[in-house]
Amino acid sequence: MSISYLWDITIPMLQGARTTILLFLLVILISIPLGFLVTLMVNSxxxxxxWLANGFVYVMRGTPLLLQLVFFCFGLPMLPVIGEYLVLDRFVAAGLAFILNYAAYFSEIFRGGLLAVDKGQYEAAKVLGLSRWQALTRIILPQMFRVALPAVSNESITLVKDTALLYAVSVPELLYFAHTAVNRDFTIIPLIIAGAIYLLMTLGLTLLFKALERKFKFE
Known part of the structure; x- marks a missing residue:
């Protein structure tokens, strides 16, 4: 197994990893604030x-992400009347499915974080004369995010691995190029390299969130 061969199969996989990273960033940047908005709606x-927010969370958490991907990529254009207006780029459709799915999971994480904040904090804020908004932004939310951070970390690492599901809807990403090389060359080396790339990405995220947890723990 020559170095040049390893390089030749790694380059396309690194290009596919860019799609993986792009999807990850889009989902994190959109689904976290969206998830918090859903949490507020649930508590409305x-x-x-x-009811609407609870129904959304129930559907998105109660059905497989793969099914949601297939629906958004292939099912939306088949809807009566409006289907022809819902033909999306495959990456965009998959990204939408990921965002909605992870928003539902993040909303439950944030809801749990809110429940973990002692009710006495709300009463103390009221005694201090703080408005509902001031109490939420200055007292409740900082504590909620501190409690929710480990779960957000785990969910983010899971997202990196879940991006491999793009392969099922024919979006060229890391696993897509690895599997193409396996079929072409009849060797498992591309899968090992792909696994190493996934491990490096999750390692980077793990170190980042560990640093954040240490920072918030001692503040």
């Missing part, structure tokens, strides 16, 4: 909004 005093 307006019942229809709360």
């Amino acid at each position: 005093r307006v019942k229809p909004i709360s």
